[in-house]
Amino acid sequence: MRRGIRYSDGSLFAWVSHPRVAPMVQLFGVALTGTGSCLPARPVSNDDLAAAFDLDTSDEWIRTRTGIRSRRFAAPGETSASLGAAAARTALAAAGLAPTDLDLIVCATVTPDLMCPANACLIQAALGCRPVAAFDVSAACSGFVYALSAATQFVRTGAARHALVVGAEVLSRAVNLTDRNSCILFGDGAGAAVLSATPDAGTGVRSVRLYADGSGQELIRVPSKVSPAVLPGTAAPLGRDFIHLNGREVYRFAVTRMIELIRLAEADCRELGVPGIDLLVPHQVNQRIIDAALADTGFPADRVVVNLDRYGNTSAASVPIALDEAIRTGRCNRGDTVLLVAFGGGLTWSSALVTL
Ligand SMILES: CC(C)(COP(=O)(O)OP(=O)(O)OC[C@H]1O[C@@H](n2cnc3c(N)ncnc32)[C@H](O)[C@@H]1OP(=O)(O)O)[C@@H](O)C(=O)NCCC(=O)NCCS
Known part of the structure; x- marks a missing residue:
């Protein structure tokens, strides 16, 4: 089976490595x-x-x-x-x-x-x-x-x-x-x-997992100037330009998805022949979310990067800040495999396994 995008001139742009299509593109x-x-x-x-x-x-x-x-x-x-x-x-x-x-x-x-x-x-x-x-x-x-x-x-x-x-x-x-x-x-x-x-x-990016479930959209919302005065599913107008969140529900979602992503990454490691996850860099939200995920998965706490005590939740910046600090302070080194895990509004959740 050929997997890829067929252009109008009949050429095939493939992004999945496959014996029959691999010679047509070089994957790096x-x-x-x-x-x-x-x-x-x-x-x-x-x-x-x-x-x-x-x-x-x-x-x-x-x-x-x-x-x-x-x-x-x-x-x-x-x-x-x-x-x-x-x-x-x-x-x-x-x-x-x-x-x-x-x-x-x-x-x-x-x-x-x-x-x-x-x-x-x-x-x-x-x-x-x-x-x-x-x-x-x-x-x-x-x-x-x-x-x-x-x-x-x-x-x-x-x-x-x-x-x-x-x-x-x-x-x-x-x-x-x-x-x-x-x-x-x-x-x-x-x-x-x-x-x-x-x-x-x-080396480098070994596997990525991305997920979204828009049915949970009301749990975290930031209305903007172009948002309708009353958002669908909301009885009263929300304050514009402000983050609205249902912290308790987001907490439950975060723990569940973090556990799932760690388990999936461990399975990805086995499939890819990666010896294991040397360091976990989770999205920085709440220490209790991290602790609950570690208790369930058995992932060791001394291999988890935490800086939320100093920076709180910086949303899309949280994972790369924590990763950068981990690299600069020697928490991980060349050859180590790092798992990035994130979750948030959308609802969205995601992970990436990266060998440094
Ligand atoms: C927000 C969060 C810290 C709340 O912690 P919690 O233990 O779940 O607390 P609860 O929601 O059960 O609220 C407990 C009480 O504390 C109160 N409370 C909330 N914020 C408070 C604060 N800053 N100071 C004091 N009391 C507060 C609440 O009003 C509630 O009072 P009530 O029981 O009288 O109603 C936690 O749920 C969380 O981290 N959620 C995820 C955060 C998030 O959404 N991040 C963004 C997306 S990644």
Whole structure:
């Protein structure tokens, strides 16, 4: 069976390796050649937040229910694109590449500077890249893994040699800072990774899993200026431009999907002949979600990256920031296999197995 896209001239563009079609295209390995991150300088502790917005909460409640102690808030001049560009520069330096080496930029964000143009275009201009493909991905907290997957397809097929993937958010500007149910959870920041084509198929991005279930759309929503005044399935108007979430239901969803994704990744390792998962980099939401998933799967806690205590939930930026910190602090090394796991609005959930 041939699998691929047949063009009108009869040629076949195949992206699945198969004995009968493999000779028609060369598939590349997709190596992770550099990472970077950028956090705003200003830390906002639980006490700072409660005092600044007169919230009926406490440091003790936030720490014990979430594990969050502090988060970073962007300065007035900082945006998700500017944080993303700064993270990208660090990732390019780590990869030993110049902005002009890039063939593709994909940015994951739910807090872009503008509805148009895409953050990826703003980052392209800020970096001084050639006129290459640049677009945004909107998959909420799963966004970075979705963007990584999109970029992987370009690099795998030879359509791009070097791709930049960015996750960048300024959630402090999307939360209602007087709503204690949501504003305590989020922070700002950006992370980035460079993917490069390699002849070695046994390294880099090994497998990716992406899922969405729009029937859970009402659990996390951020209405914008173009949203209808009353959203479908909602009796009363939602406040515009603010994150609305059903924390308790999202919590259940997150634990279930995180368990499922870890188990699937372990099965993927067996199928691919990968010895095992050396490090788990989960989306940073709530320490209790991570603990519940580890208790169920038996995955060892000392092989999990956690920075939510310092940064809170930075949505699409959370996984690449945690990955960058893990690499820079020596938590993982060349040859290690890292599992990225993310979940969030959509509902979406996703994972990627990457050998460094
Ligand atoms: C939001 C979250 C921290 C709440 O923790 P929880 O243990 O589930 O708490 P509950 O929802 O059961 O609420 C318990 C009580 O604390 C109250 N509460 C909520 N936020 C509070 C705060 N910041 N300070 C003090 N009390 C608070 C609630 O009003 C509720 O009071 P009630 O029982 O009188 O109604 C947790 O559910 C969570 O992390 N959910 C996922 C977060 C999320 O959606 N992230 C974004 C997508 S990835």
